[in-house]
Amino acid sequence: MNLRIHRHLDGELRGSVLSDAERREAEALRKAMNAALSPLRDEPAPDVSEAVVAAVSARAPRKEPPTVASHGRARRSAAWLWTPRSVTVRVRPAWGMAAAAVLLLTTLWTRGPEAPPAGTPIQAGGTVMATAGVEGTVLVVFRLDAPGARSVRLAGDFTGWEPGPVLTQRTPGVWTVLVPVEPGLHDYAFVVDGTRWVQDPFAERVDDGFGGTNSRVAVLVPARTDET
Amino acid sequence: MPASWSSTPRPVTTISDGALVRRALAGDTESYGTLVRRHQEGLFRYARGLGVPREPAQDLVQDAFIKAYRNLATCEDPNRFEVWVFRILRNGALDFLKDIRRRGVSVDVIPLLDPSPGPFQETVRSELRADLEVGLGRLPTDLRDAFLMKHLEGLSYEEMAATTGASVSALKMRVLRAREALRQVLAERSLVWM
Incomplete structure (x- = not known):
């Protein structure tokens, strides 16, 4: 097929300037393409308007939705392929307490002697919270036991629901990251291997508004012993 | 107007996309619903044509409109809302297909169309479906x-x-190569040059 036929099919060349043979060839191909595409055009499309309007009407003011490129895609892929890949999450209370203790010591050391002492660490599900953040924030250790994972990132309302902080595997299968978070209620999830959105099994579950769930943590304002 | 939408019955409204976008930005979610009804079919068919199965395609369309709404203020040309939301849908669909491939599933095995035949011209549809799957799929x-x-x-x-x-x-060049590939397949089936 010559380029003149393609230019004609692209609308750049009028049919009147084509030869009879070119015109027949172009017309035959056009009909064939339309015929091949007709099943797609004939396939009834579902009406998603009600679901969309309901979702956008009920949106929370601060929280961004999980993106098509991440959360939704992962859920769809997993559901469609019927290949759920379990992520084993185990709680190790002793490890959590140890991590909190290390975190508190580290925080106190980095803030120097003039810094207020940290309050009592709080353990919420699989996530250990520690006090004494900077500029009104609270340092929170997010933890996920995910043996076999190649990477784990954290996404939440505090990251705009983009996979952000990278968790580090300091001991086999145990992934952690320390993130400064403002006090308040925060929803979050872990992104395992870049595709799987995994909830913290020991945190409160909340509806994400799109048929899934998020994990929720309450970050409390730390007690400041120098103010008492 | 995109060809696929010109052949599809549209909701009875003469309000432009730009006006509907402005109403939606003012909080009128029903106007946004009108935009969804106006453009959802084209987006769905594109996703299906790309090889996304029906159910994920529906989810992708829905998510694309939700994401578009959340970012509606950044739509630079509300009168071209259809192209803007198409871009969002396309990114999602391509990401979905990449994700499928990462899991080791060939796009070739994804059924492009439902296995059940349509209500009419069953034989013709079946043949055309095969052509599309071979030629485009x-x-x-x-x-x-x-x-x-x-x-x-x-x-x-x-x-x-x-x-x-x-x-x-x-x-x-990509379109040309796609046409050539389709022509080759259809020619082999004696559908082009007969």
């Missing part, structure tokens, strides 16, 4: 993407370039 994604944008969505090459980031000449 086995094209590399970039060629199929370009072909569908051009011949299903009816986008101009300039709109395609703005959507994909590829040059107009590169997109023309």
Whole structure:
């Protein structure tokens, strides 16, 4: 097929300037393409308007939705392929307490002697919270036991629901990251291997508004012993 | 107007996309619903043509409109809302297909169309479905993407370039190669030159 036929099919060349043979060839191909595409055009499309309007009407003011490129895609892929890949999450209370203790010591050391002492660490599900953040924030250790994972990132309302902080595997299968978070209620999830959105099994579950769930943590304002 | 939408019955409204976008930005979610009803079919068919199965395609369309709404204030040309939301849908669909491939599933095995025949012209539809699957379904994604944008969505090459980031000449070449591949398959089936 010559380029003149393609230019004609692209609308750049009028049919009147084509030869009879070119015109027949172009017309035959056009009909064939339309015929091949007709099943797609004939396939009834579902009406998603009600679901969309309901979702956008009920949106929370601060929280961004999980993106098509991440959360939704992962859920769809997993559901469609019927290949759920379990992520084993185990709680190790002793490890959590140890991590909190290390975190508190580290925080106190980095803030120097003039810094207020940290309050009592709080353990919420699989996530250990520690006090004494900077500029009104609270340092929170997010933890996920995910043996076999190649990477784990954290996404939440505090990251705009983009996979952000990278968790580090300091001991086999145990992934952690320390993130400064403002006090308040925060929803979050872990992104395992870049595709799987995994909830913290020991945190409160909340509806994400799109048929899934998020994990929720309450970050409390730390007690400041120098103010008492 | 994109070809696929011109052949589809539209909701009875004369309100422009730009006006509906402005109403939606003012909090009128029903106006946004009108935009969804106006453009959802084209987006769904593009996703299906790209090789996304029906149910995920529906989810992708829904998510694209939700994401578009959340970012509606950044839509630079509300009168071209259809191209803007198409771009969002396309990114989602391509990401979905990449994700599928990472899991080791060939796009070739994804049923392009429902196995159940349509209500009419069953034999013809079955034959055409086979042609489409062979001719388009086995094209590399970039060629199929370009072909569908051009011949299903009816986008101009300039709109395609703005959507994909590829040059107009590169997109023309992709469409040309897709046509050639389709012509080859259809010629083998004696459908083109008869």
